[in-house]
Amino acid sequence: MDVPIIELSGVVKSFGPVDVLKGVDLRAYAGKVTALVGDNGAGKSTLVKGLAGVQPFDAGEIKFAGNTVSLHTPRHASALGIEIVYQDLALCENLDIVQNMFLGREEASGGTLEEGVMERQASHTLQSLSVRTVKSVRQKVSSLSGGQRQTVAIARSVLKNAKVVILDEPTAALGVAQTEQVLSLVRRLADSGVAVIIISHNLVDVFAVADHISVLYLGNMVASLETKDTNNNDVIGYITGSKTYEGIPV
Amino acid sequence: MTATELTTPPRIGSGFQGSARDQIGDYFRNMRNGDMGALPALAGFVVLSILFSFLNSFFLTPLNFANLLTQTATLMMLAMALVFVLLLGEIDLSAGVTSGVTAGIFIVLVKNFGVDWILAVLVAFAAGLAIGTFIGFFVARVGIPSFVVTLGLFLGFQGLQLLIIGTGGTIRVETPEISAIMNQNLPVVVGWALLAVALTIAVAISLWDRARRARAGVANRPLVLMWARLVLIGIGGALFVALLSIDRAASRGSLNGVAIETDPILGVPIVVPIAVGLLWIGTFVLDRTRYGRHLYAVGGNAEAARRAGIKVVSIRMSAFMVCSTLAVVAGLFDASRIGVVTAASGSQIVLSGVAAAVVGGVSLFGGRGRLIHAAIGALVIAVIANGLVLLGLPAGVNFLVTGGVLILAATVDALSRKRASGGVLR
Numbered sequence: 001m002d003v004p005i006i007e008l009s010g011v012v013k014s015f016g017p018v019d020v021l022k023g024v025d026l027r028a029y030a031g032k033v034t035a036l037v038g039d040n041g042a043g044k045s046t047l048v049k050g051l052a053g054v055q056p057f058d059a060g061e062i063k064f065a066g067n068t069v070s071l072h073t074p075r076h077a078s079a080l081g082i083e084i085v086y087q088d089l090a091l092c093e094n095l096d097i098v099q100n101m102f103l104g105r106e107e108a109s110g111g112t113l114e115e116g117v118m119e120r121q122a123s124h125t126l127q128s129l130s131v132r133t134v135k136s137v138r139q140k141v142s143s144l145s146g147g148q149r150q151t152v153a154i155a156r157s158v159l160k161n162a163k164v165v166i167l168d169e170p171t172a173a174l175g176v177a178q179t180e181q182v183l184s185l186v187r188r189l190a191d192s193g194v195a196v197i198i199i200s201h202n203l204v205d206v207f208a209v210a211d212h213i214s215v216l217y218l219g220n221m222v223a224s225l226e227t228k229d230t231n232n233n234d235v236i237g238y239i240t241g242s243k244t245y246e247g248i249p250v
Numbered sequence: 251m252t253a254t255e256l257t258t259p260p261r262i263g264s265g266f267q268g269s270a271r272d273q274i275g276d277y278f279r280n281m282r283n284g285d286m287g288a289l290p291a292l293a294g295f296v297v298l299s300i301l302f303s304f305l306n307s308f309f310l311t312p313l314n315f316a317n318l319l320t321q322t323a324t325l326m327m328l329a330m331a332l333v334f335v336l337l338l339g340e341i342d343l344s345a346g347v348t349s350g351v352t353a354g355i356f357i358v359l360v361k362n363f364g365v366d367w368i369l370a371v372l373v374a375f376a377a378g379l380a381i382g383t384f385i386g387f388f389v390a391r392v393g394i395p396s397f398v399v400t401l402g403l404f405l406g407f408q409g410l411q412l413l414i415i416g417t418g419g420t421i422r423v424e425t426p427e428i429s430a431i432m433n434q435n436l437p438v439v440v441g442w443a444l445l446a447v448a449l450t451i452a453v454a455i456s457l458w459d460r461a462r463r464a465r466a467g468v469a470n471r472p473l474v475l476m477w478a479r480l481v482l483i484g485i486g487g488a489l490f491v492a493l494l495s496i497d498r499a500a501s502r503g504s505l506n507g508v509a510i511e512t513d514p515i516l517g518v519p520i521v522v523p524i525a526v527g528l529l530w531i532g533t534f535v536l537d538r539t540r541y542g543r544h545l546y547a548v549g550g551n552a553e554a555a556r557r558a559g560i561k562v563v564s565i566r567m568s569a570f571m572v573c574s575t576l577a578v579v580a581g582l583f584d585a586s587r588i589g590v591v592t593a594a595s596g597s598q599i600v601l602s603g604v605a606a607a608v609v610g611g612v613s614l615f616g617g618r619g620r621l622i623h624a625a626i627g628a629l630v631i632a633v634i635a636n637g638l639v640l641l642g643l644p645a646g647v648n649f650l651v652t653g654g655v656l657i658l659a660a661t662v663d664a665l666s667r668k669r670a671s672g673g674v675l676r
Contacts, residue, residue, distance in 0.1 A: 074559075086557070088553075089554075090551065090553060090554035090557045090558070091551065091554055092546070092547045092550035092551045092554050092555065092617070093550055093551065093617075094546060094549065094550035094551075094617035094618050095543075095546060095547060095550055098264075099543065099546075099547075100554075103543075103547055103554070103555065103558040103560070104544075104547075104555070104558030104559040104560050105558075105559070106540050106543055108539070108540055111539060112538045112539060113538055113539065113540065113543065114462065114466065115459075115462070115463070115466075116462050116463035116464075116465065116466025116467070116468045117466045119264055119463075119466070119468045120466050120467055120468045123262045123264065123468075126262050127262060131262070134262055135262070135263060136262065136263040136264055136265045137262055137263070137264050138263075138264045138265040138266070139265075
């Protein structure tokens with residue numbers, strides 16, 4: 001197996017007396033989808049916030065493409081190309097798709113916005129993800145469906161050369177058809193060479209799209225498996241703690 | 251599906267493609283979908299103007315037209331100032347008293363302390379900026395709702411104004427430069443020259459936009475639409491200047507058989523280029539700069555803006571600073587028109603300013619609205635007052651009608667929005 005683009009070893013995070021992460025290992029590979037599953041309170045969000053640099057880990061080693069790095073601020077994370085798509089998407093409904101994708105990093109020259117440049121890059125990114133559901137990049141986000149919004153949020157994350165994209169429950173609020181669209185987008189995203197980490201409660205989605213599955217249980221990474229070597233029941237067992245993993249960690 | 255279809259995904263449009271006919275079709279489609287902008291207010295202005303011109307023969311005279319402009323200017327400035335905070339979903343109830351207090355500071359400096367008028371104007375602006383910073387600090391950093399902070403200032407500044415002007419005081423404006431804003435007109439030729447400059451800038455910017463988009467390799471709208479828009483603006487501007495270039499001196503009557511020779515009154519009032527210039531600069535900043543984009547973003551979804559790395563606190567503070575600073579302009583306009591600064595200056599106007607912005611299509615919930623909306627809304631409110639006074643109706647009717655128009659405008663907005671989101675009224 002090649003070098004993981006991101007590798008966490010022995011990551012620890014506590015809030016006061018509560019140990020949320022008790023020495024967690026996680027690996028994600030370029031071009032692969034890694035699913036991070038676990039019950040509520042298992043530490044998934046804390047792990048993601050650590051990777052985002054929002055809540056730095058207390059201890060543990062973070063390797064990015066084989067080199068030890070520090071993730072103490074969101075700036076570190078985005079400089080490395082780690083992008084997070086949060087569950088609530090964080091889009092401005094009153095702005096259009098291009099404006100949202102470039103929010104906070106607008107292209108400008110001579111103090112005025114370069115709308116044309118941004119428009120071209122935005123449609124280029126959407127096209128590279130083979131997005132077909134969006135009619136115009138100048139549509140207001142308020143006029144988009146949930147799946148289209150998810151698409152915009154994902155496209156926003158890969159606009160600037162993302163290496164790792166972390167998706168927090170991307171299909172939680174979507175219908176069947178839109179879930180299908182988003183999952184195939186996630187697949188294409190990985191196929192384009194990005195390491196995708198997807199957090200989901202929906203094991204059907206996880207099995208549909210993930211290459212690896214990592215299971216968190218009460219702050220420990222209890223299992224790390226190849227999707228093809230496992231099944232739904234086993235994963236549920238790891239998530240609920242009723243089954244113990246004895247394989248070799250991948 | 252053929253191989254080529256698989257390898258070349260359909261190009262995603264941007265709304266800029268297509269013939270002029272498609273574009274116009276899109277425009278009306280957007281309108282039906284609730285994106286009406288200032289159109290209802292503009293329609294209201296036209297309907298009211300037609301109505302009043304039938305009811306009163308004086309309404310559509312050049313003199314009344316010029317009066318209407320100067321009557322609108324103060325409200326328009328204040329409404330434009332408020333747009334900056336309304337865009338964030340905030341409010342500045344103290345904008346009116348800020349205009350009063352800063353006009354008071356100006357007049358006291360000039361009259362009581364003999365300060366040069368330019369310096370006094372600068373001090374007034376500095377005071378406005380300081381007030382805005384104060385409000386911004388308490389709203390954005392301390393976290394008090396803007397309604398509360400500015401309500402406090404609204405009450406407090408009425409007292410401050412009393413202290414500055416003196417109890418029951420009224421101070422006359424005797425600075426010719428300030429009086430001229432509302433009471434003097436540009437020479438006719440200067441009016442036309444300014445129009446020519448404005449149109450040249452408009453053409454240049456339109457061509458510049460097209461060149462930039464072309465350089466970026468994205469579609470431009472058909473050229474004919476650009477020219478059609480510019481020609482419409484040109485015709486509107488020409489009619490405007492032409493109407494104001496007619497001598498509008500009142501009754502050329504005669505007294506005891508001797509004809510009275512009055513000096514002609516003609517030309518664009520000086521306030522017009524000032525107001526239009528500020529409107530244009532403000533619109534440029536809001537539409538074309540990072541700052542403007544971030545202001546809309548914070549108004550639309552502050553959390554999203556924060557995560558995108560936008561300094562939300564600074565944006566919030568700056569909006570109040572801009573609002574209070576522009577309120578100073580409104581205060582000077584008011585002092586110029588009325589000719590005096592009183593202890594009550596500016597204490598009545600702020601809610602009319604909010605009403606003007608809302609009538610024009612600015613959302614109180616933030617993120618939606620433009621300066622031109624506030625300007626048109628102010629025209630609607632001013633034309634109601636102007637027309638009803640001409641009809642000789644009591645002032646009470648004016649307030650009732652203005653209130654009714656505000657509720658009507660909010661209803662039109664709400665209904666169009668519900669329709670757009672497929673709500674109950676579809």
